[in-house]
Amino acid sequence: MADEILRLERVCKTYNVGLPSEVEVLHDIDLELAHGEFLALMGPSGSGKSTLLNIVGLLDRPTSGRLLIKGRDTGLLGDNELTHLRGHTIGFVFQHHLLISAFTARENIMMPMLADRGFPSAEIAARADHLLAEVGLERFGNNLANNMSGGQQQRVAVARALAMNPDLVLADEPTGNLDSKSADAVFELMRRVNRESGTSFLLVTHNLDLARRCDRIIEVVDGRIAQH
């Protein structure tokens, strides 16, 4: 499909291949994600959600099967090409927000652009300020990451994920460590970005209420897609 951002074809992932401890975590996963789609990925702990997310995020490679991002077969790409594709196409939001503590909120948002361009610029700073305003934290731009609440840090992490204007944002339980009010605010923020910019989201969550507010829910059980 022309409007697919992501396609997985019979993707398998096996750890410790050839060893007695060999274990297949993902079995023949087929999955598509359309441009602008907001997909919830659910499943019990250890079911393979995070492994699937790492493969989709180009942080890990499948043992077999094909992964296509914007129609490109990622199995044919080298490490540097994967890094470039990841930087320009995919944004990450993690459960433990994982901001870089040595930098301020604004600088954390600037980081992906800085890594890509090499040098700071007024354009990068303006983009970071714009994103800070988008997530309602314009007054906290100069705060070090550790001097903000969990909810604020997660909003900064969402802004950072959007810095390179990605086609796809992968969010691994982004609200898992937040109180319900903050969790709701972060989810609404991502939903708004999805609606306004057409960015696709793949959201891993244990929260059924949040999942129901997504466009589609898929469940992973024992390394297989259980239902669509």
Place this chain on the structure above:
Amino acid sequence: MNRWLPFEWIAAVRFLREGRLQTAFIIGGISIGVGVIVFMSAMLAGMEANFIKRVLTSQPQIQLLTPDQVARPLRKAAGEIEDAVVQRPSQRVISIDQWPKIRTQMLAMPEVTAVSPTITGSALAIRGDASRAVTLTGIEPDTYFNIVKVPDYIVSGGARLTSEDIIIGTELAKNLGATVGDKLNLQAASSANRVLTISGLVDFGNKGANQRVAFIALRTGQSLLGMIGGVTTIDMTIKDIYAAETIARRIQAATVVEADSWIATNAQFYTAVQAQIYTNTLIRLFVGLSVAFGIAAVLIVSVIQRSKEIGILRAMGTSRGQILRVFLLQGGLLGFVGSLFGATMGALALIYWHAVARQADGSEFFPLILERNLFIYTAVLATVTGLLAATAPAVRAAKLDPVVAIRG
């Protein structure tokens, strides 16, 4: 953020600044190491220069002498020796054959800086009832003073040396009860004698030398020792003092004279100087190694501490090369900043020690030599050491699997 600084530089500086205590301790460690290197290098270089100056300004670096006279066994026919036992002949004091030609040859050598012919021999210095055996050295003051800095050792009178003058050691003057301006009767083994006026007293810092030394003009020496127009030695100085032995061997192979270098005639002193150089090098090497291991240890801890952040940087598109450079830069920066503090500490310690440390005679223990090059080399060396020490941690950081790093 400064727009002229690259991403790697910004990240490296921020990481160092965030781990302030860690950074301060390792910079402290590097500073002490660099300080020790600067202090020891400058002090030992000063002491070496002092020793060299003391030894090599009171004697020639290469001395050309007449070869030993040898007796050959008497042969009756080919392979048949008439007298098997050959007694070593007594060594007559004779002139170097064609010495002006040899002097010209020596002056033509590019390594040679000064050449001076001298005549040496024994005599008796008599004043009143007192007499002492002396070693007479007949010299050409203009050239000889470029080799042995006699004027530097004059403690009374001057370095004037006409045909009627004599410069003697302080101990000899004391033993003879003589001082500057007094007359001295010199009697050679051949019974020739000459009355000369003491123009100066020298102190070479060696009692034995001060008891025997006596300088007179070359022509006076030639007439007193019965060797008109002859010289017994040709003294020389060269550009590279440590090449003295090699040059001496070359001269000996190319001419009829025997060549002695200061290295051969002061073997113990030379060994001591070499031992000092080796010790200094070893100390610098081990201090440098401990600095390198300190930097590596701190950066390895930093990589472990920051593994999640490295993972997140990788996830957001930072390449392995960029991560590698971030940690290499940290090593280089630690080395460079540590070298600046260390060089300052070393220089201050040196200035203090120079002011406090004194030799038995009250003179300075070592000359204060603070060469700009020492500081430049130290800074470059410390920075390179930092970069090298950071290589292993940086490679480890660059190779981190982002999935494992983020999971922690």
